[in-house]
Amino acid sequence: MAETNLRFQGGFPKIGIRPTIDGRRRGVRESLEEQTMNMAKATAKLLSETLRYPNGEPVECVIADTCIGGVAEAAACADKFLKSGVGVSITVTPCWCYGTETMDMDPSIPKAVWGFNGTERPGAVYLAAVLSGYAQKGLPAFGIYGEQVQDAGDTTIPDDVRDKLIGFARAGLAVAYMRGKSYLSMGSVSMGIAGSIVNDAFFQEYLGLRTEYVDMSEFVRRMEEGIYDGEEYEKALAWVKENCIEGPDNNPESIQTSRESKDKDWETVVKMTQIARDLMVGNPRLAELGFGEEAMGHNAIVSGFQGQRQWTDHFPNGDFMEAMLNSSFDWNGIRAPYIVATENDSLNGAVMLFGNLLTNTAQIFADVRTYWSPDSVERVTGHKLEGAAEGGILHLINSGPATLDGTGEQSRDGQPVMKPFWEITEEEAQKCLDATSWRPASVEYFRGGGYSSDYLTRGGMPMTMSRLNLVKGIGPVLQIAEGYSVDLPQDVHDTLDKRTDSTWPTTWFAPKLTGEGAFRSVYDVMDNWGANHGSISYGHIGGDLITLAAMLRIPVHMHNVPEDRVFRPRAWGLFGTADAEGADFRACSNFGPLYK
C-alpha cells in the first residue's frame, strides 16, 4: 500500500458498533446474546470489507465488549469508544431493548440504529422506540430496517440494509475525519468573491474546522529565504520539464512574455506548490533544514489560495500549484490529493472536501461559466446536441486549475473514471499529464504570468456538481446536480471554447433533468446555481452528500437525487413528510449546527 500524504496525519476515526439487547436474565437475554453479537460482527465485517480510509486501508470497527442491556453497559461502551477513537456509532439489535437506557448519548457522533426486521423478538419495535427517544432528546439518529421480514436465525444482511449501513457510515466518517482539522486561507478575499470571505463561525460550528489564515507574502518570504526543500525542488523542476507539456502562448504577441521570463515562472510555480503544501500539512524535511516552526504546517485538510489579484498582478498565478495539489500525483508519485480552492472560495473548498472525503478521489474546481442551449449551440456551430447533452450543456471552465484527474484519462472496464489514488496506475497518471498542456497565462488577466492547465474532460463520466452557499438568516445551504460529462465533436468544442479563454480546462456537463423545480431544464439548473463556482466529483454521489449534509444540519435546497437514494435521520420526517425539502430546512434549523 502506497503511503498517502501528510494531510491525514494523526490517524483515522473508527466505527463503533453497539449490540443492544433485552436486559432480562434467566431466559430472554441469554437466548439473544449470540444472535445480537453476530449482527455486530456481520456489520463490522461488511463495513471493513467495503469502506476504505483516505490512505486506502480498510476502515476499522470496534465492537462493544458486551451486549448492551442497560445503562451500565452503555456507559462502558461509551468509555471504550472514547479510548479507541470512535467517530461514528451504529447500534444493532434483533430484539426489544430499553430505549433511553441503551442509547448512545454523545451529541457529536453521527449515529444509526439497525433494528432487525423479524417478529420473533421485535428489533424494529426497539428501533421505533429508541428513535423517538433520540428525537425527543435532540440527537438525530438514522433508522435502518430491512423491507423484508427475516427469520430469527438469518445472519445475512439484506441489500437494502447493506446500502443504508454503508451510506450512513461513509458520511459519518467524513464528519469525523474533518473535525479538529483546519481550513487554511492563503490570502484573503479574491476580487470580491463572497465565498472567499472565510467565515470562521460556519467552519467551526458546522464542520468542526478551525480556520487558519496566512498572508500571501509568506510565499515570498519562503522563496527568498529558501524555506523549502531544495533537493525536492530540483527533483520537481526536472520532473516538470519532463512531464508537463508547455502549450502555445495565446496572448497577443505584443504582451507575450520572454522565454527567460517563462522559464523563471516554471521555477516559481514549482516552489509555490511546495510552499502551499508545506503550509497546509507541514514537512519534516524543513525541521532538518533548521525551520522547525515551518515544518509543523497548519493541520489543514483543505485550503484556498486568493491569487487574484494582489498576487497574480505581480507574481505567476496559482494555477499550476492548485492543479497539482488537487491531483492524485506529482513528482513524488501517486498520492492522495490535498484539496485547494481557487480564489480562496472557501465555500467551494468545503464541498470539494465533502466530495473528497466521501469518495477518496480528486475534485474538479470550476467556474459555472455558460449555459449553452441546444439552439445556441446549433446557431454557432451548426451542431445538434444529442444524447445526455440533448437538453443543453453547462460549460464548466475555470481560470486554470482543475485536478488533472479530471481529464478522465483513468479507466475502469474501459470507461473513463476518476479513481482513489491507490487504484491509479503509473500509466494512468502519465496519461492525465499527457492530456494536459500548460498554457502561458492570459496576461491581460494575470499580469504576473504563470501557467494554466488546459485539458478537455472525457465524456461519459457520471458526475455530481455541488455548491455550498451562506445565506444571512439561514446559514449554509447546499445544492447538488448529478449528471454526466459529455463529448462534443472536436470542431464544436473548439468553436465554443475559443469564445472564452481557451487556455483553461473544460468540462462539458449535462445535468440529469427531472422535469421539476430547478431540474425542469438545464437552463433552470444554471439559473438556480448559487454562486460562480461548483465542485465536481466523479460518480453520482448526491445521496451521500444529502446524508452528510443532514448530519451537519446543512439543508439541501436543490437536488436531482432519486428518492430511493435519499437517506436522512428519522427525525426529519417529524418536520413533515409530504414536502421533504421544506422539512429538511425546518429540521436543520431546529437542531442547529453540530458543534454549537
Ligand SMILES: C[C@H](O)[C@@H](O)[C@@H](O)C(=O)CO
Ligand atoms: C481570470 C478571471 O478573473 C477569472 O478568474 C474569473 O472569471 C473567475 O474565475 C471568477 O470566479
Ligand SMILES: [Mn+2]
Ligand atoms: Mn473562478
